[in-house]
Amino acid sequence: xxxxxxxxxxxxxxxxxxxxxxxxxxxxxxxxxxxxxxxxxxxxxxxxxxxxxxxxxxxxxxxxxxxxxxxxxxxxxxxxxxxxxxxxxxxxxxxxxxxxxxxxxxxxxxxxxxxxxxxxxxxxxxxxxxxxxxxxxxxxxxxxxxxxxxxxxxxxxxxxxxxxxxxxxxxxxxxxxxxxxxxxxxxxxxxxxxxxxxxxxxxxxxxxxxxxxxxxxxxxxxxxxxxxxxxxxxxxxxxxxxxxxxxxxxxxxxxxxxxxxxxxxxxxxxxxxxxxxxxxxxxxxxxxxxxxxxxxxxxxxxxxxx
Amino acid sequence: xxxxxxxxxxxxxxxxxxxxxxxxxxxxxxxxxxxxxxxxxxxxxxxxxxxxxxxxxxxxxxxxxxxxxxxxxxxxxxxxxxxxxxxxxxxxxxxxxxxxxxxxxxxxxxxxxxxxxxxxxxxxxxxxxxxxxxxxxxxxxxxxxxxxxxxxxxxxxxxxxxxxxxxxxxxxxxxxxxxxxxxxxxxxxxxxxxxxxxxxxxxxxxxxxxxxxxxxxxxxxxxxxxxxxxxxxxxxxxxxxxxxxxxxxxxxx
Numbered sequence: 001x002x003x004x005x006x007x008x009x010x011x012x013x014x015x016x017x018x019x020x021x022x023x024x025x026x027x028x029x030x031x032x033x034x035x036x037x038x039x040x041x042x043x044x045x046x047x048x049x050x051x052x053x054x055x056x057x058x059x060x061x062x063x064x065x066x067x068x069x070x071x072x073x074x075x076x077x078x079x080x081x082x083x084x085x086x087x088x089x090x091x092x093x094x095x096x097x098x099x100x101x102x103x104x105x106x107x108x109x110x111x112x113x114x115x116x117x118x119x120x121x122x123x124x125x126x127x128x129x130x131x132x133x134x135x136x137x138x139x140x141x142x143x144x145x146x147x148x149x150x151x152x153x154x155x156x157x158x159x160x161x162x163x164x165x166x167x168x169x170x171x172x173x174x175x176x177x178x179x180x181x182x183x184x185x186x187x188x189x190x191x192x193x194x195x196x197x198x199x200x201x202x203x204x205x206x207x208x209x210x211x212x213x214x215x216x217x218x219x220x221x222x223x224x225x226x227x228x229x230x231x232x233x234x235x236x237x238x239x240x241x242x243x244x245x246x247x248x249x250x251x252x253x254x255x256x257x258x259x260x261x262x263x264x265x266x267x268x269x270x271x272x273x274x275x276x277x278x279x280x281x282x283x284x285x286x287x288x289x290x291x292x293x294x295x296x297x298x299x300x301x302x303x304x305x306x
Numbered sequence: 307x308x309x310x311x312x313x314x315x316x317x318x319x320x321x322x323x324x325x326x327x328x329x330x331x332x333x334x335x336x337x338x339x340x341x342x343x344x345x346x347x348x349x350x351x352x353x354x355x356x357x358x359x360x361x362x363x364x365x366x367x368x369x370x371x372x373x374x375x376x377x378x379x380x381x382x383x384x385x386x387x388x389x390x391x392x393x394x395x396x397x398x399x400x401x402x403x404x405x406x407x408x409x410x411x412x413x414x415x416x417x418x419x420x421x422x423x424x425x426x427x428x429x430x431x432x433x434x435x436x437x438x439x440x441x442x443x444x445x446x447x448x449x450x451x452x453x454x455x456x457x458x459x460x461x462x463x464x465x466x467x468x469x470x471x472x473x474x475x476x477x478x479x480x481x482x483x484x485x486x487x488x489x490x491x492x493x494x495x496x497x498x499x500x501x502x503x504x505x506x507x508x509x510x511x512x513x514x515x516x517x518x519x520x521x522x523x524x525x526x527x528x529x530x531x532x533x534x535x536x537x538x539x540x541x542x543x544x545x546x547x548x549x550x551x552x553x554x555x556x557x558x559x
Contacts, residue, residue, distance in 0.1 A: 113366045186402040186464070188361055190415035190471050191392030200414065205405055 052283065056276030064277065068238050073263055074270045078278055080239045083246060084153075084253030085285065088232075089222050091157035091249065092164065097214050099161075100168030107169070108176040109198055127166035135163040136230040144231050152250045156232030163227055164217040171213025175206040208297045215293040219286045225257040233258045235266070256282040310378060312337040312475065312505045313358065318372035320353055322365060327353045328529045330372065340497065340506045342520035342537075344513055344553070350529045351509045352399075355477045358507075359394040360387055376475070392419065395468030395504075399480040401460035403452035404467075408435075408444050411452040411463055415471035430470065437500070438466040439492040458485040465493065469500075476500065477507045482515065494519055513554050517541050525550050 007013045067077035107124075111117045139159025149155040179202050187197040203210075225233075233255045239246035247253050256278060264275040313335040320327045327350040335341045343351050356362035358374055360381055374381045376390065384390045392415070404411050412431045421427065431448070435441040440462040444455070452463055461484045468476060478497075482490040497506055497519060510516050516523045517537060524534040525547075533540065533550040545551045 182398070182400075182402045183404055185361060185364070186398070186404055186467070187414070187418075188364070189359065189391060189394075189396040189398075190418060190467060191388045191390075192414070192418040193388060196418050200417075201404055201406070 049283070052276050052280045056273050056278075056280040059271065059273045059277035060280060065281065067241055069236070069259075073236065073259075073267050074274075078256065078259060078281060079241055080237050080246075081254040081256045081259035081278070082281060082285075083239065083244065084233065084237075085222055085256040085282070087153050087247050087249075087253060088157050088160060088228060088255055089218055089289075091153060092160035092221050093214070093218055095158060096161035096164045096168055096217065100165050101172050101210060101214070103165075104169045104172035104176060105198060105203075108173045109194060109202065124166045124169050128170055130163075132163055132224050133226045135159055136227040138162065139227055139231040150250070151232045151252055153232055153247060153253050154249045156228040156253075159227045159231045160221045160224065163224070164221055167220075168214055168217050171216070172206075172210045175209025175213065176202060178209060179205045207300060211293055211297055215290055218289050222286055222289075223257055223282065225255075225261060228255055229258060235262055256285070310337070311335065311375070312339075312377065313507075314373075314375040314378075315354075316373045316375075318354075318357065318370070318374060320350070320357055320362065320368065320370045323367040326529065328357075331526075331529070331531050332372075333524060333531060333534055335505060335507065336521075337505055338501055338503075339522065340501055340508055340520045342508045342510060342516035342523040343526055344510060344516050344523060345526035345532075346553075348528070349526045351526055352479055354526070355396065355479055355507065355509065357381075358475075358477070359391050359396055361391070361396075392471045393474050395471065395473035395476040397461075397464050397468045397476075397478045397481045399483055401457060401464045401484055403455060403460040403463055405451065405453050407449050408452050408455070408463065409448040412466050412470045415467060419471065431466075434466040434469045435463075437469055437496055438462040439489065439496060440466055458489055461485050462489070462493070473504060475505045475507065477509070479509045480511055482510070482512065490515075513556070517554075525553060527553075 064077040065082060066079050068079050069081070070076035107117065107120060111120075136159065139155060139162065143149050143155040143158050144151055147155075149158075183201050183205070184197050187201055188194075192200070232252050234252045235254075235258070237252065237254050260275055260278045260282065263270050263278060311334040315334065316332050317330045318328050318332070319330050343354070345351055353362060356365075357370055358376065358381065362368055362370060376384075376393065381390060404414065406414065409431055410417075412434050413427050416427060416430060432441060432445075435444065440459060443459060444463075452460065455463060461481060465478075465481065476497075481493070485493070494515070497508075500506065508516065508519060520537055522534065522536050523540045525532045525540070527549065533545060533547045535545070539545060540550065541554050543551065545554070551557075
């Protein structure tokens with residue numbers, strides 16, 4: 001199959017050889033495999049979304065979103081669960097995002113490379129892999145019992161924050177590390193402090209990566225059930241309709257993920273569309289957050305043109 | 307004591323991990339002179355500059371012994387390392403346009419020292435850009451990104467930034483490798499002017515550039531000073547070391 005070393009007189013020296021045909025075939029095979037994998041991830045995504053919309057759309061309405069569940073959760077809306085999820089995610093984000101981002105800045109920009117930093121890095125990576133049910137137990141022990149906060153939005157949010165922190169730290173570190181070292185050295189050379197360098201050059205160039213990491217964790221926090229079940233979520237609770245501050249931070253709350261579990265397994269005689277509608281709202285919340293973050297990033301880019 | 311030395315290096319040894327870069331070198335640099343350092347790659351020219359402004363210590367596993375004195379003050383014992391670095395303008399071999407506007411690239415250093423007076427900054431930015439022979443090309447687009455300039459323009463922007471904190475010592479690390487010969491000559495003219503105001507350390511691979519500009523030249527090879535003398539000696543047959551004569555005549559290196 002190899003190309004001949006000598007070219008026969010009169011033959012076209014650029015004629016296709018077996019080698020070239022094989023190279024083109026391999027290129028096609030590689031491309032097809034990668035494309036196939038993209039299809040493989042798109043199919044379940046489309047099926048899930050399509051099925052949810054098909055099954056659940058009949059129940060979705062403004063009233064569904066803004067009224068409390070009634071009749072043993074068989075009728076009414078999901079207001080208290082929706083608001084509960086918003087509160088849980090909001091409070092946990094307010095705690096986890098600053099702590100995680102600042103800690104990552106310290107680890108990446110200030111800390112020297114020594115055994116201590118390496119242990120911290122190792123701990124962060126390993127913590128990111130701890131199952132959420134373990135975080136739930138930790139939250140129950142640390143916040144609800146030991147700290148005496150009791151089962152509440154605060155305890156549940158703190159648990160979610162602890163769960164999301166390692167991943168926020170890891171992704172922020174990754175984003176910071178992608179800023180070229182020469183930028184920092186150029187700043188140090190003119191006598192800028194580390195903080196001036198971080199604030200003026202490093203953060204503006206990594207903000208979009210940092211945001212992506214944080215936002216992914218918002219989605220994760222919104223969907224988790226185990227940690228909040230242990231620490232502050234309840235099956236049922238009525239709250240004032242239409243009031244965004246109907247929950248107090250020390251209250252227990254309902255949450256969409258748990259409500260989904262309840263209406264699909266614990267309640268008999270609920271309309272068949274109900275679990276799908278709840279799932280659809282949960283998905284909608286996550287997508288809404290993601291969309292907000294993406295548009296914020298686009299806005300940032302258009303203003304700073306990095 | 308005669309005239310105080312601008313920079314005085316005594317028995318400097320530096321190393322990255324197990325690899326020693328400088329094997330104990332000593333020399334001094336006079337105020338307001340252009341001091342050239344020539345030598346092949348890996349001979350420790352860049353590390354020497356990094357040791358002077360103490361950015362050397364940012365590299366993991368770096369160690370240094372001996373003393374470097376700037377204006378008679380040991381760089382390891384200075385009160386504020388930021389003041390030390392502000393005193394030394396540094397131009398890297400490859401241009402680093404910060405991802406800021408052209409204006410902010412030059413205004414970065416004054417701003418870092420807390421200067422925010424717009425009038426002063428405007429005048430200052432113009433002065434530095436003129437000195438680095440870039441003003442005419444960018445004066446109408448100071449608000450566009452520095453990283454969008456061409457390589458040679460970015461290098462001149464880097465020089466403007468190095469001048470922007472009014473350094474007393476200007477270190478140029480092979481500044482001309484990304485610039486065309488005509489611009490290089492323009493900047494060399496600027497350097498001759500700047501010599502009146504500051505001390506210039508010129509690390510260069512172009513032996514002829516050292517010959518054109520410097521008063522004295524140091525030939526550094528594998529972390530040792532092969533020869534250090536005035537240019538009349540270095541670039542003539544009087545050079546004591548055969549390696550120096552061979553290097554400046556292009557026989558090796």
